[in-house]
Amino acid sequence: MKGISKRFPGVLALNNVSLTVKAGEVHALLGENGAGKSTLIKVLGGIYIAEEGEIFIEGKKVTIDGVKAAQANGIAIIHQELVLVPYMTVAENIFLGREPMNGGFVNIRQMTQEAQALLDANGMNIQADALVGSLTIAQQQMVEIVKAISFNSKILVMDEPTSSISDKEVEFLFKTMRGLTAKGVGIIYISHKMSELEQICDRVTVMRDGEYVGTKVVSETNKDELIAMMVGRELTNYYTRDFQTPGEVVLRCGHISDGKMAKDASFEIRKGEIVGFAGLVGAGRSEVMKCIFGLTKNYTGEIEIEGKKVHVHNPIEAMKYGIALVPENRKAEGLYKVQSVKYNSTIEVLGEFIKGIFVDSAKEEAITQKYIDMLSTKTPTQEQLIGNLSGGNQQKVIIGRWLATNPKILILDEPTRGVDVGAKSEIYAIMNELVKKGMSIIMISSELPEIINMSDRVYVMNEGNITGCLDRTEVSQEAIMQLAAN
Amino acid sequence: MNKAKVMAGVKKYTMIIALILVTLFFTWKTGGKILLPQNISNLVAQNAYVFVLATGMLLCILTGGNIDLSVGSVVCFVGAVGATLMENKGVNVWVSILVMILVGTAIGAWQAFWIAYVHVPPFITTLSGMLVFRGLSNVVLQGLTVSITNEFFVKLFGGGADCYVPDFLGGGEGLNLTCMIVGVIACAVYVIVILRGRMARAKKGYEMEALAPAMTKMVVICLVILAFTYKLAQYKGIPTALIWVMVVVFVYGYITSKTTVGRYFYAVGGNEKATKLSGINTERVYFIAYTNMGFLAALAGMLTIARMTSAQPTYGQNYEMDAIGSCFIGGASAYGGVGTVPGVIVGAVLMGVINLGMSIMGVDANYQKVVKGLVLLAAVIFDVVSKKGGKN
Numbered sequence: 001m002k003g004i005s006k007r008f009p010g011v012l013a014l015n016n017v018s019l020t021v022k023a024g025e026v027h028a029l030l031g032e033n034g035a036g037k038s039t040l041i042k043v044l045g046g047i048y049i050a051e052e053g054e055i056f057i058e059g060k061k062v063t064i065d066g067v068k069a070a071q072a073n074g075i076a077i078i079h080q081e082l083v084l085v086p087y088m089t090v091a092e093n094i095f096l097g098r099e100p101m102n103g104g105f106v107n108i109r110q111m112t113q114e115a116q117a118l119l120d121a122n123g124m125n126i127q128a129d130a131l132v133g134s135l136t137i138a139q140q141q142m143v144e145i146v147k148a149i150s151f152n153s154k155i156l157v158m159d160e161p162t163s164s165i166s167d168k169e170v171e172f173l174f175k176t177m178r179g180l181t182a183k184g185v186g187i188i189y190i191s192h193k194m195s196e197l198e199q200i201c202d203r204v205t206v207m208r209d210g211e212y213v214g215t216k217v218v219s220e221t222n223k224d225e226l227i228a229m230m231v232g233r234e235l236t237n238y239y240t241r242d243f244q245t246p247g248e249v250v251l252r253c254g255h256i257s258d259g260k261m262a263k264d265a266s267f268e269i270r271k272g273e274i275v276g277f278a279g280l281v282g283a284g285r286s287e288v289m290k291c292i293f294g295l296t297k298n299y300t301g302e303i304e305i306e307g308k309k310v311h312v313h314n315p316i317e318a319m320k321y322g323i324a325l326v327p328e329n330r331k332a333e334g335l336y337k338v339q340s341v342k343y344n345s346t347i348e349v350l351g352e353f354i355k356g357i358f359v360d361s362a363k364e365e366a367i368t369q370k371y372i373d374m375l376s377t378k379t380p381t382q383e384q385l386i387g388n389l390s391g392g393n394q395q396k397v398i399i400g401r402w403l404a405t406n407p408k409i410l411i412l413d414e415p416t417r418g419v420d421v422g423a424k425s426e427i428y429a430i431m432n433e434l435v436k437k438g439m440s441i442i443m444i445s446s447e448l449p450e451i452i453n454m455s456d457r458v459y460v461m462n463e464g465n466i467t468g469c470l471d472r473t474e475v476s477q478e479a480i481m482q483l484a485a486n
Numbered sequence: 487m488n489k490a491k492v493m494a495g496v497k498k499y500t501m502i503i504a505l506i507l508v509t510l511f512f513t514w515k516t517g518g519k520i521l522l523p524q525n526i527s528n529l530v531a532q533n534a535y536v537f538v539l540a541t542g543m544l545l546c547i548l549t550g551g552n553i554d555l556s557v558g559s560v561v562c563f564v565g566a567v568g569a570t571l572m573e574n575k576g577v578n579v580w581v582s583i584l585v586m587i588l589v590g591t592a593i594g595a596w597q598a599f600w601i602a603y604v605h606v607p608p609f610i611t612t613l614s615g616m617l618v619f620r621g622l623s624n625v626v627l628q629g630l631t632v633s634i635t636n637e638f639f640v641k642l643f644g645g646g647a648d649c650y651v652p653d654f655l656g657g658g659e660g661l662n663l664t665c666m667i668v669g670v671i672a673c674a675v676y677v678i679v680i681l682r683g684r685m686a687r688a689k690k691g692y693e694m695e696a697l698a699p700a701m702t703k704m705v706v707i708c709l710v711i712l713a714f715t716y717k718l719a720q721y722k723g724i725p726t727a728l729i730w731v732m733v734v735v736f737v738y739g740y741i742t743s744k745t746t747v748g749r750y751f752y753a754v755g756g757n758e759k760a761t762k763l764s765g766i767n768t769e770r771v772y773f774i775a776y777t778n779m780g781f782l783a784a785l786a787g788m789l790t791i792a793r794m795t796s797a798q799p800t801y802g803q804n805y806e807m808d809a810i811g812s813c814f815i816g817g818a819s820a821y822g823g824v825g826t827v828p829g830v831i832v833g834a835v836l837m838g839v840i841n842l843g844m845s846i847m848g849v850d851a852n853y854q855k856v857v858k859g860l861v862l863l864a865a866v867i868f869d870v871v872s873k874k875g876g877k878n
Contacts, residue, residue: 058548127650189795295765314765315764315765317765318765319765325763327760327763332757332759333757333759334757334760334763335758335760335761336752336756336823338823339756343752347753347764348764350749351746354744355748357744359744362687387560
């Protein structure tokens with residue numbers, strides 16, 4: 001791709017961007033949210049048409065003016081959100097739109113056989129006649145990959161494929177990717193996780209604000225250099241954390257279980273502490289927190305808040321006890337996308353400015369502004385629709401919403417997922433400020449570096465049980481993985 | 487002003503602009519007849535039920551694009567019960583009104599229970615209600631028409647020949663003074679509320695709308711109010727039904743925009759999971775929306791039988807469609823979480839003007855339906871397309 005420019009009303013989304021991918025390499029595409037990665041990929045995939053620029057495949061200039069043209073040129077894209085039909089079988093999904101026909105009818109047997117052959121050839125332990133809805137997320141991703149391969153793709157684009165699968169599954173994904181590159185497929189790999197670059201990528205191209213910044217060979221560069229390229233400045237203190245001696249115990253949980261994902265979790269949190277919860281996806285971390293926040297009706301076990309035994313029946317009660325929970329999936333569980341920043345900021349504390357039929361809208365704005373300032377959220381006005389903000393700023397609004405409830409214990413479930421590097425660093429600094437003021441934070445995260453750098457102590461979970469607690473002095477990636485994988 | 491600002495303004499006031507254009511079109515086509523005082527007055531009286539039902543429907547739609555198909559049948563059933571009580575059983579008029587309200591609200595609660603707590607899809611629940619209460623209306627009325635002779639009831643709900651607020655001030659021929667005074671008072675109250683709001687903001691140092699556009703907006707709105715009341719005053723004054731509509735519009739406009747419960751409707755429609763996570767009882771929000779719909783259907787039922795001075799088993803047919811159409815034309819989102827009471831009123835007025843204009847022009851009733859259907863589709867297409875444009 002050479003000199004690609006794409007203009008949207010009011011913004012130049014891509015400005016003279018070039019990208020070269022060699023056959024058989026994994027080429028990482030890095031950049032903060034809004035840097036133009038997705039737009040570039042969409043131009044390649046024929047979803048957007050660029051105003052300027054040319055695309056060459058194997059030295060030949062091609063015109064990509066639609067998704068069909070992209071497919072015909074051997075380009076396949078695996079989107080971050082999987083696009084499979086859950087009520088159809090694996091084979092039906094793979095051949096969707098180009099089913100093998102037999103006199104006007106779909107030849108189901110042939111289709112299933114061909115799909116199974118493709119799956120087997122790539123070492124995937126999936127039945128072609130299984131319903132896609134019954135597969136795990138990781139398996140569904142494999143189906144997407146097989147579907148892409150079945151187009152005889154020369155270029156495969158993967159948009160954050162590891163954001164929702166566990167480490168074991170990531171390993172298998174990487175193995176599959178290596179198999180593909182060995183066959184000469186060029187892979188464009190988009191990810192926010194720096195650690196993955198070293199493992200799987202050969203070269204990396206960095207974008208910023210819709211412009212090309214540079215291309216590096218992964219083995220000849222390092223994380224700090226790449227981050228500096230992404231943010232355009234040196235990030236000296238990526239993690240901000242002033243460790244202090246924690247105070248008395250504010251929350252003690254004994255043998256928490258929801259009878260399903262969470263089996264036996266006992267732990268305690270002290271005042272002014274950040275406690276990390278590590279583990280693989282599905283280890284039951286979020287489920288334990290849901291019990292504490294009153295979202296699970298019939299949990300068993302004990303919860304003690306500041307020495308008092310309580311049973312939390314619903315989130316309203318949890319808030320009264322001083323607990324707040326920032327959920328894992330911002331889009332599905334946090335945002336009111338079509339509403340303003342103001343609405344999103346104040347929905348938990350309506351009682352503070354609405355008394356019966358009287359509304360103190362000045363107070364409403366004051367509350368909103370307080371948290372915009374405190375978290376340095378970037379929004380043009382309070383009336384801006386939250387859906388128009390970047391992921392990092394959306395997350396700040398959601399964190400502000402819960403801070404407004406004045407919690408003593410703040411539970412952050414994957415607080416930096418889908419948040420760009422600059423905003424991540426800011427969120428860490430905010431967490432540091434909060435615990436300095438005496439708040440206690442529980443942070444669930446699948447990103448080990450942030451767990452290790454931010455936490456006073458780390459609890460590790462595996463299959464619903466807490467398998468260990470690591471002190472700040474003992475914590476390391478290896479130690480966590482050992483407890484997490486068992 | 488730059489182009490982007492103008493475009494944003496056009497987008498914000500699309501339906502008002504459409505309403506003005508449509509009104510101008512019919513003024514031209516009917517030779518100005520549509521603006522005659524009598525026609526303006528009729529526009530309000532004829533469409534009172536639409537305003538009331540559309541307001542209730544908005545709450546249902548806000549919760550996630552859910553509609554209530556049963557309202558037409560409920561309107562008919564409530565009317566049938568009331569007429570039978572008042573006329574055939576000789577029950578006191580106040581008792582009858584109370585019974586009608588209770589019946590409507592109970593029907594709403596019945597459907598709301600299945601929707602909110604058993605999670606039966608609203609479409610199915612209210613489709614059932616539509617059949618059940620249409621059938622029961624026939625049973626109650628035994629397939630006959632019951633005339634309403636109780637004058638008090640008819641007057642109270644704005645029906646019959648003399649359905650106007652009497653002129654207390656005894657204005658001269660051709661101008662109802664009370665009506666004019668009410669118009670002037672309405673303007674004054676509006677101006678005071680706006681100015682006080684601005685002053686409060688200025689005092690606390692918050693930013694506010696620039697003075698010039700705010701003033702322009704205020705003047706335009708006052709002129710519209712005065713022109714409207716002047717037209718009404720030239721005819722027979724304020725239609726009684728207008729009072730009911732105004733009360734409903736103000737109360738529900740306030741509830742949806744200012745109260746805690748009002749915000750919960752938007753929250754449930756915007757993101758139900760997030761709302762649950764906030765500890766808000768989402769089931770209760772659904773329950774309130776549909777119970778309230780029954781309550782407003784009862785009010786619409788009373789307005790309908792008063793206007794017709796009778797109850798018939800066929801009343802209320804397609805009322806649900808008028809209400810739903812008004813909501814979507816007025817900018818409510820078919821996916822929930824978006825829509826306002828003023829918007830819905832503009833939508834309902836737009837439909838009303840189109841109806842009235844075509845009737846005056848003598849367009850065949852069947853073609854009127856065709857036009858209404860296409861307008862609804864056009865409004866939603868515009869909504870969908872303009873949203874798509876905004877996303878990129």
